[in-house]
Amino acid sequence: MNPVFRPVRELAEAVRAQRVSPVELAETFLDRLERLGPRYNAVVTLTRERALVQARRAEGEIAAGRWRGPLHGIPYGAKDLLATAGIPTTWGAAPLRNQTFDFDATVIRRLEEAGAVLVAKLAMVELAGGMGYRQPNASFTGPGISPWSAEAWSGGSSSGSGSAVGAGLVPFAIGSETWGSILSPAAYCGISGLRPTYGRVSRHGAMALCWTLDKLGPLALTADDCGLVLGAIAGADARDPSAVDRPFAYEAGDTTGRRFRFGVLGDVAENAEPAVQASFARSLEMLRKIGTVQEVTLADLPYEAITRTILFAEAASAFEDLIESGSIAGLTAPEDHHTPYARDAILAKDYIKALRLRALVMREADRALAPFDALVAPGRPATAPPLGQEFRDPHRPARDPMGAVGNVAGLPAIAVPNGFSERGLPTSLQFMGRAWEENTILAAARAWQSITDHHLKRP
């Protein structure tokens, strides 16, 4: 069996039945990461030694009849903002390229307990994009490159997590999202990416960009695989006060015959690129085969300004040392050398106002979502931008109500492929649910993938 581009679900069955060896799996993906990783600027550090120790242990345990579960013996990559004992954790930033911790992040530890095999620390936008980058070349490992075009960005900030999965360099990866950093690489790399509810997954050992917005989640070939991974990493953690005691058990049941209720903001694709609009229009027709689609409206609130104020103020504090010392001049993106200084102009009362408005947004989002299983929207308003192109104007921020509301209210969302542009770049569909409804949006995404084949296309 060729394990490349096989879903975790299939690999797990083969590993459990001992048709595939965890050591062979690790070696296969280590080899691909080493040979092909540079093509996508996807890898920071290969973790060969640790991987082979974990893989041999898994092989021995499974041979002895001690199968831990679906991630046992499965290789994965971690965004390089997750602490791994004795292995550099660079946060994508040149000034920190030798940074090393002496402990594992909780997510890394939980995946080890599940028997997963860490094969690589994956590239990311420096400091998870917290300094305000506006073009793809914003990491000391170079711009992330989409598996679908050598000229297109892989998205960010979980750039390597997206491209490594999309190029078949790892079966799954862990990314993080503060605002768009899981959904964007999932969309640009043509894979599935799950942003869990805020507090579902411990961030202990993860770089902090914005304490009240940061989430960790999986990127994989299928929605089902995202559910399997979330099942292993979710849960309370005394070392992260935001991680709540709200048990999660992945419900992977058959969705055949299940009818879903989808809501859609009337103008949600209004400013999207034509290819994205076309894919989304076709998607709405397809979704009517598995449920109802009804237009919904949100109250008129400055959603983007609220989320951005919280993000900028907390990031200014989280990286105070780097900014005040001038070390940001050593970052890769020229705009990251000075953009953060402006944030000293955010007044405390405006940050507090944003936190007060956040309560309104949370209630409004829940009101809008309550009659539905999910709100649907394009995963991103555009396909992957060219490597040399700016994709945002910092002085005229674009509208992104789904991203602003979903992240400031801490709501789960999953992005899945829903088509291709004329240039052959993937487009994406997102399902966003009420808080703690990962199982509902995963079921909707699985149902989507049961009636479509976009997720089966390979670059």
Added chain:
Amino acid sequence: MSEDPRSQEADALFALVRSRYGTRLTAEQLESVRRGVAALVEQAAALRAVRLSNADEPVQRFTPYRSDE
């Protein structure tokens, strides 16, 4: 200096930022920072335009601490 209150606020806040970091920035970078401050002032204006009641609390976690609990 502009007579527009929002521009005056942006000018004042930019003066603060420039006093802190101006010596380490080029003229081009300073101009970008000035535009960044102006965008933040616009952003703050959008927040201030929404009326809230005295009872509308910020969403933030705070729990008094005891080492033995």
